[in-house]
Amino acid sequence: MTFPSPLPSPLPPSWRVDLHCHTHRSDGRHSVDELLQAAVSGGIDLLAITDHDLPPAWPAGPVEVAGRPIWLIHGVELTGVWEGVEQHLLVYFPGEMPEAFRALCRARAQVRAARYDEAIRRLGLGDLPPADAAAHAGERALTSFHLAQAMVSAGHSKTRAEAFTRLGKLMPVQDLPFEEAIRLAREAGGVTVWAHPELSRAMAWTGKFAKLGLQGFEGLRPGLGKSVRSTLRTLSRKHGVFMAGGSDWHGWHPMRLGDFSLDAQQAAPFVAALGRG
Helix, strand or coil: CCCCCCCCCCCCCCCEEECCECCCCCCCCCCHHHHHHHHHHCCCCEEEECCECCCCCCCCEEEEECCEEEEEEEEEEEEEEECCEEEEEEEEECCCCCHHHHHHHHHHHHHHHHHHHHHHHHHCCCCCCCCCHHHHCCCCCCCHHHHHHHHHHCCCCCCHHHHHHHHHHHCCCCCCEHHHHHHHHHHCCCEEEECCCCHHHHHHHHHHHHHHCCCEEEEECCCCCHHHHHHHHHHHHHHCCEEEECCCECCCCCCCCCCCCEEHHHHHHHHHHHHHC
């Protein structure tokens, strides 16, 4: 079996889609190769790996993994801030991520490295290892998860939950305005999707984000009840944004990649937006 190029639209009815997952280049557990193996084993046909503030490290388009084809979409989960609250923007491209946007992502990963070191300083835990060379080069994205892990490993906290509580407001707030993230993504030809919005914030902000250029939000993801999905669907129609989704798989929990997926019909609005470039 082979996939045609470019990405077929509409998708074949049997295709299964996941538009949100992470590798160990950010806060996931597995390498890209391991994640691709897991996606193929889980029956995923169309996949976007969306590491935090990092450009992709693999080519876009169809690849063969363990004798089975899978189509990869270039994406990233870009971190911004709106009204003092950190928000995440998924950005996808119909082909290769443009070099200028890759540079933006690397710069944002470098900001993460500086933010990580500043958090260690604020905690007063000088024995914790600072951000590594790859992080400072923008090739690895350090998150509060990494800092919590380091605190547990050094014996400063018993659990990651305790470490997160101790971190509290000591982790510096991101400095990229969310509206700027949307603007930069759209100008680069990317498709913009608000990642895992809380319902109350979706109700308050979707209309504002749509006017700024947001095209979709994650209304299809694990753990959402029917009433929440229904409310999000109503919001999507009201404000002219599509429902997208994915597993947000990191590999740290029992859920396997492929346990949650979108079918071809659910993914159709996203694929249409991607096709328009």
